[in-house]
Amino acid sequence: MLTRETPLVIAIAGGSGSGKTTVANVILQRVGSHRIAYLPHDAYYRDLSDLGPIQRAQVNFDHPDSLETDLLVQHIRKLKNWEPIELPIYDFTTHSRTNRTVRIEPQRVIIVEGILIFVEPDLRELFDVKIFVDTDPDIRFIRRLQRDLAERGRTTENVIKQYLSTVRPMHLEFVEPSKRYADVIIPEGGLNTVAMDMVTARIEAMLRGETIP
Numbered sequence: 001m002l003t004r005e006t007p008l009v010i011a012i013a014g015g016s017g018s019g020k021t022t023v024a025n026v027i028l029q030r031v032g033s034h035r036i037a038y039l040p041h042d043a044y045y046r047d048l049s050d051l052g053p054i055q056r057a058q059v060n061f062d063h064p065d066s067l068e069t070d071l072l073v074q075h076i077r078k079l080k081n082w083e084p085i086e087l088p089i090y091d092f093t094t095h096s097r098t099n100r101t102v103r104i105e106p107q108r109v110i111i112v113e114g115i116l117i118f119v120e121p122d123l124r125e126l127f128d129v130k131i132f133v134d135t136d137p138d139i140r141f142i143r144r145l146q147r148d149l150a151e152r153g154r155t156t157e158n159v160i161k162q163y164l165s166t167v168r169p170m171h172l173e174f175v176e177p178s179k180r181y182a183d184v185i186i187p188e189g190g191l192n193t194v195a196m197d198m199v200t201a202r203i204e205a206m207l208r209g210e211t212i213p
Contacts (some may be wrong), residue, residue, distance in 0.1 A: 004082055005108070006080055007037075007079060007080050007082075007106065007107065007108055007109060007110050008108065008109050008110070008128050008129070008203070008206055008207065009076060009080065009109075009110045009112065009126055009127050009128050009129075010027070010109065010110070010111050010112070010127070010128065010129045010131065010203065011111075011112045011113075011117050011118070011123070011124075011127040011129065011130045011131065012024055012111065012112070012113040012114075012117075012131045012133065013113075013114065013115065013116075013117050013118045013130070013131070013132050013133070013175070013178060013179075013182070014115065014132055014133030014134065014135065014175070015115060015133075015135065015137075015140050015171050015175050015176070016062070016115055016140060016144050016167055016171070017135070017139070017140035017141065017142070017143035017144040017147070018133040018134065018135040018140050019133050019135055019143075019188065019191065020113050020114070020115075020133050021040075021113065022191070023131065023133055023186065023196070023199075024038065024111050024113050026196050026200070027111060027196075027199070027200060027203065028111070030196075030200040031109060031200060031203055031204065031207075034107075035107055035108050035109050035207075036107050036108075036109045036110070036111055037079050037104050037105065037106060037107040037109070037110045037111070038104075038111045038113070039072065039075065039076065039079075039087065039104070039110065039111065039112045039113070040113050040114060041067060041069075041072060041112065041113065041114025041115070041116065041117050042090065042114060043087055043088050043089065043090055044067050044068045044069065044071055044072045044088060044090075045061065045066060045067055045068070045090045045095075045097065046066060046067065046068050046097075047096055047097035048095050048096055049094075049096040049097070053094075056094075056095035056096070057095070059095065060166045060170070061095075061162075061166065062115070062116075062166045062167050062169075062170035062171070062174075063166070063170055063174075064116050064119050064120065064174065067114075067116065069120050069122070069123060070122075071088075072112070072123065073120075073122050073123060073126065075087070075104075076110060076112065076123075076126050077126070078106075079104070079106045079107075079110050080106075080110070080126070081106075082106045083106060084103055084104060084105050084106060085103075085104050086101035086102070086103055086104075087101055087102040087103075087104050088101055089101060089102060092151070092152040092153075093152060093153040108207060109203070109207070112126075112127070115171075115175050116174060116175065116178070118130065118132070118178035118179070118181045118182065119174050119175075119178050124181055128206075129183055129184070129202075129203070129206075130181055130182045130183045130184070131182060131183070131184045131185075131186060131199065132178075132179045132181075132182035132184070132185045132186070133186050134179070134185050134186065134187050134188075135187070135188060137168075141163060144159065144163065144167070145159050145160075184199060186199070
């Protein structure tokens with residue numbers, strides 16, 4: 001009886017606005033999106049629909065407790081066992097999880113991306129390759145500001161307030177210290193072509209079953 005190889009799990013962490021998604025997209029393009037199951041940690045924010053709008057806005061979304069990481073762990077284990085999952089869809093404009101999901105089929109490569117994924121021991125033990133995207137704080141803030149204004153219905157004042165009250169403190173408490181768990185640190189993320197060449201070449205070699213020194 002033929003048995004399938006265990007999928008390769010690649011984790012991409014880094015601060016908010018560091019360029020994690022760009023790194024993931026480069027890997028998707030080069031390795032092939034048809035070979036990859038992509039799981040953003042952002043999709044696993046806890047459903048706050050039972051709270052009022054003011055209470056939702058007061059939640060610290062940059063703390064590990066704001067995410068349903070146990071569900072992400074379950075989903076990674078299912079994909080590694082070649083079972084499909086239903087990826088949650090989160091609405092950042094209302095701070096609530098929708099009743100819709102996206103079916104993710106198991107693939108030879110699983111990419112998990114998020115700011116806090118190296119903080120959780122149960123997640124770390126599932127990762128084969130851990131990448132940390134290291135980008136200067138001012139660049140990260142500008143990117144976050146542009147994203148939240150364009151995609152998440154926020155105001156400039158709201159973004160700045162959130163950055164100073166939770167994003168920056170939580171980055172210093174959780175995200176930055178988690179960098180020590182990385183196998184690879186990529187300055188400037190997907191814009192670092194030399195680093196991306198090395199990472200994608202390594203992934204391709206691992207998929208071919210070659211021994212990596």
